[in-house]
Amino acid sequence: MAKIFCVANQKGGVGKTTSAVNLAAGLAKIGQRVLLVDLDPQGNATMGSGVDKRALELTVYDVLLENASIKEAAVHSEQVGYHVLGANRELSGAEIELVSLERRNERLKGALKAVDGDYDFVLVDCPPSLSMLTLNGLCAAHGVVVPMQCEYFALEGLTDLVNTIKQVHANMNPDLEIIGLLRVMFDPRTTLQQQVSDQLKEHFGDKVFDTVIPRNVRLAEAPSYGVPGVVFDPSAKGSKAFIAFAKEMVARIKKMRL
Numbered sequence: 001m002a003k004i005f006c007v008a009n010q011k012g013g014v015g016k017t018t019s020a021v022n023l024a025a026g027l028a029k030i031g032q033r034v035l036l037v038d039l040d041p042q043g044n045a046t047m048g049s050g051v052d053k054r055a056l057e058l059t060v061y062d063v064l065l066e067n068a069s070i071k072e073a074a075v076h077s078e079q080v081g082y083h084v085l086g087a088n089r090e091l092s093g094a095e096i097e098l099v100s101l102e103r104r105n106e107r108l109k110g111a112l113k114a115v116d117g118d119y120d121f122v123l124v125d126c127p128p129s130l131s132m133l134t135l136n137g138l139c140a141a142h143g144v145v146v147p148m149q150c151e152y153f154a155l156e157g158l159t160d161l162v163n164t165i166k167q168v169h170a171n172m173n174p175d176l177e178i179i180g181l182l183r184v185m186f187d188p189r190t191t192l193q194q195q196v197s198d199q200l201k202e203h204f205g206d207k208v209f210d211t212v213i214p215r216n217v218r219l220a221e222a223p224s225y226g227v228p229g230v231v232f233d234p235s236a237k238g239s240k241a242f243i244a245f246a247k248e249m250v251a252r253i254k255k256m257r258l
């Protein structure tokens with residue numbers, strides 16, 4: 001049975017896509033069968049996984065509108081070692097088209113059921129909003145991974161996300177929980193970041209992942225080569241951190257017995 005995780009945070013530019021593609025690649029490297037679902041119309045996770053979003057015949061949009069199955073629409077990206085259910089600009093129309101349809105928040109969940117045995121992990125890269133697209137991700141998932149930068153306003157933004165997750169948990173998906181908070185783009189020399197990191201641990205305890213992803217230019221460079229940092233430069237500090245994070249995820253999931 002596949003474990004399904006959303007990588008979500010309603011803020012943009014906090015490292016969701018970087019975390020999603022590098023965790024996917026890290027998991028693939030340690031032998032896990034992975035599907036990455038791109039739920040952001042920007043298609044950055046698609047491009048960052050070596051898949052040209054403009055050349056795709058079928059995307060997550062077709063899956064949400066039930067015009068295609070995941071088996072038909074997902075592609076295997078050889079360079080990264082995992083499958084990608086891609087997205088492009090077409091997806092921005094889905095929000096409006098889904099409004100009048102039934103089970104509009106449960107489209108992804110339904111589609112994933114059919115490929116449950118094909119993967120160990122499904123990772124969903126969410127858009128920077130608490131929209132219907134993100135809701136589709138949250139309804140389908142067992143848990144949420146929240147990447148965050150240790151900055152002052154990060155904690156404030158977290159409240160909205162935590163409330164949304166609670167609501168989805170109560171009304172739509174009783175399985176859903178926060179798996180963990182992932183500290184990303186971390187610079188240990190910055191006192192404020194260290195302070196916010198300590199506050200996070202105080203508030204959220206072991207919901208804060210042990211692995212910390214450092215700020216690392218190789219991770220930022222990798223997308224222009226169409227691969228995650230873990231593939232582009234496995235020896236870079238950031239890549240090593242994501243491999244460690246993949247191992248931590250596997251261990252944490254075992255403990256949780258999802």
Ligand code: ADP
Pocket residue numbers: 011012013014015016017018019044128184185186213214215216217219220221223238
């Ligand atoms: P989101 O998906 O939340 O909008 P991204 O993953 O696209 O965020 O990251 C935003 C920017 O920060 C990108 O330019 C990305 O390359 C860069 N970035 C993300 N994580 C790191 C990191 N650990 N070190 C350096 N740059 C990073």
Ligand code: MG
Pocket residue numbers: 016017018040044126
């Ligand atoms: Mg993104």
